[in-house]
Amino acid sequence: xxxxxxxxxxxxxxxxxxxxxxxxxxxxxxxxxxxxxxxxxxxxxxxxxxxxxxxxxxxxxxxxxxxxxxxxxxxxxxxxxxxxxxxxxxxxxxxxxxxxxxxxxxxxxxxxxxxxxxxxxxxxxxxxxxxxxxxxxxxxxxxxxxxxxxxxxxxxxxxxxxxxxxxxxxxxxxxxxxxxxxxxxxxxxxxxxxxxxxxxxxxxxxxxxxxxxxxxxxxxxxxxxxxxxxxxxxxxxxxxxxxxxxxxxxxxxxxxxxxxxxxxxxxxxxxxxxxxxxxxxxxxxxxxxxxxxxxxxxxxxxxxxxxxxxxxxxxxxxxxxxxxx
Numbered sequence: 001x002x003x004x005x006x007x008x009x010x011x012x013x014x015x016x017x018x019x020x021x022x023x024x025x026x027x028x029x030x031x032x033x034x035x036x037x038x039x040x041x042x043x044x045x046x047x048x049x050x051x052x053x054x055x056x057x058x059x060x061x062x063x064x065x066x067x068x069x070x071x072x073x074x075x076x077x078x079x080x081x082x083x084x085x086x087x088x089x090x091x092x093x094x095x096x097x098x099x100x101x102x103x104x105x106x107x108x109x110x111x112x113x114x115x116x117x118x119x120x121x122x123x124x125x126x127x128x129x130x131x132x133x134x135x136x137x138x139x140x141x142x143x144x145x146x147x148x149x150x151x152x153x154x155x156x157x158x159x160x161x162x163x164x165x166x167x168x169x170x171x172x173x174x175x176x177x178x179x180x181x182x183x184x185x186x187x188x189x190x191x192x193x194x195x196x197x198x199x200x201x202x203x204x205x206x207x208x209x210x211x212x213x214x215x216x217x218x219x220x221x222x223x224x225x226x227x228x229x230x231x232x233x234x235x236x237x238x239x240x241x242x243x244x245x246x247x248x249x250x251x252x253x254x255x256x257x258x259x260x261x262x263x264x265x266x267x268x269x270x271x272x273x274x275x276x277x278x279x280x281x282x283x284x285x286x287x288x289x290x291x292x293x294x295x296x297x298x299x300x301x302x303x304x305x306x307x308x309x310x311x312x313x314x315x316x317x318x319x320x321x322x323x324x325x
Contacts, residue, residue: 005021005061005062005301005304006020006062006064006297006300006301006304007019007020007052007056007061007062007064007297008020008063008065008103008296008299008300009052009063009067009296010066010100010292010293010295011048011065011066011067011069011100012068012121012260012292013030013034013035013068013121013204013207014035014120014207014208014260015027015029015030016029016030016044017292018052018293019293020055020297025293028047028048028051031044031067032069033069034069034141035121035201036201036204037200037201042085045085046085046088046089049086049088049089049091050089052089052091053089053091056091058090059092059093060093060321061091061092061093061094062093062094062096062304063086063091063093063094063300064300065082065086065095066099066101066103066292067097067098068099068124068139068141070097070098070099070317072136075097075317079317079319082095083319086321087321091321092321092322093320094319094320094321095320095321096300096317096318096319097316098311098316099124099136099316101116101118101124101125101139101258102116102126102134102299102315103298103299104116104118104256104289104295105128105256106299106302106303106308106316107295107296107298107299109254109256110256112128112129112134112308112310113129113130113248114128114255114256115239115242115243115254115255115256116256116258117235117239117255117256117257117258117272118139118259119149119235119260119261119262120150120261121149121150121203121204121207121259121260122139122141122142122145122150123138123139123146123234123238123259124138125137125139125238125239125241126139127242127245127248128246128310129247129248131310132310133314133315134310134314134315135245137241137245138238142203147234147235147238148232148233148235149207149231150207150208150210150261151207151210152234153213153227153228153231153261154206154207154208154209155209156213156230156231157174157209157213157216157224157227158174158178158189158192158196158209160172160174160223160224160226160227161223162175162190164223165188166190170222172216172222172224173216173221174189174213174216174221175188177212177213177215177216178192178212178213179192181209181212211264213227214261214265214267214268218267235272236276236280239276239280240280243280249281252283252284253282254282254285254286255282255286256287256288256289257272257273257286257287257289258289258295259292262288263288263290266288273285273286273288
């Protein structure tokens with residue numbers, strides 16, 4: 001495809017979005033092994049890179065692949081895997097691989113200074129002062145972190161529903177509403193909990209309960225309100241820790257908010273933005289990123305000529321792609 005200078009992939013926990021600089025975009029399933037298993041993730045990742053190569057061809061192009069699967073402490077195995085798959089598909093040029101949250105900090109409106117917040121299937125925070133290497137909080141997958149995320153809300157909602165059903169907790173409509181969230185399921189909330197626990201990769205399914213919990217909160221259910229209140233507390237705690245570790249308290253700063261929970265429930269996003277402004281002193285109101293794939297592409301276009309030294313080798317890794325023959 002002539003004229004394409006950049007491409008971007010936002011590899012989320014539930015879906016993967018591809019976008020190229022001419023405005024074209026399309027979606028695939030998740031390529032995160034924690035969500036769908038290693039075999040499915042590998043297959044769908046090959047399809048993603050293959051689709052890009054079919055659109056772009058073998059001309060050298062600048063691409064940015066944002067994913068939660070990269071461990072900043074030991075990135076090399078995942079970097080090698082992604083680079084090899086991209087090259088095998090026929091892509092050439094420069095491939096930047098980063099954590100999924102990095103483009104949110106690198107792109108406007110933050111431009112490197114502030115706190116990027118992801119609240120989707122999982123949760124995480126990345127903060128930078130624009131001069132030194134950014135610092136991260138959370139982002140350790142659903143056993144080590146993900147507080148306040150769709151998974152966290154879904155799990156807490158499921159437990160509140162079970163407690164309400166067996167008498168340990170307050171009465172709640174969560175049991176009925178969460179069971180209805182699965183169209184093919186016709187059992188009780190306790191049966192749903194056991195069914196989900198029996199799945200080899202329950203993360204995405206548990207996260208899919210979050211919209212129902214949010215609806216119950218908005219309808220005034222007290223148990224759901226407690227779940228959402230606790231989720232907001234966790235997210236504010238994460239932003240506070242990221243702000244302080246990045247040394248942002250001595251000057252102006254703000255935040256960007258991204259992820260399916262925030263886009264899917266505007267009231268939740270408003271409540272979080274209100275608290276970041278009122279309790280943490282953000283100097284401008286946090287904004288919600290409506291198009292995370294667009295943010296990845298924006299970061300690619302902005303930094304195609306010169307990649308920031310504060311990110312390279314720390315949170316993002318540029319790799320050269322040579323087509324495999």
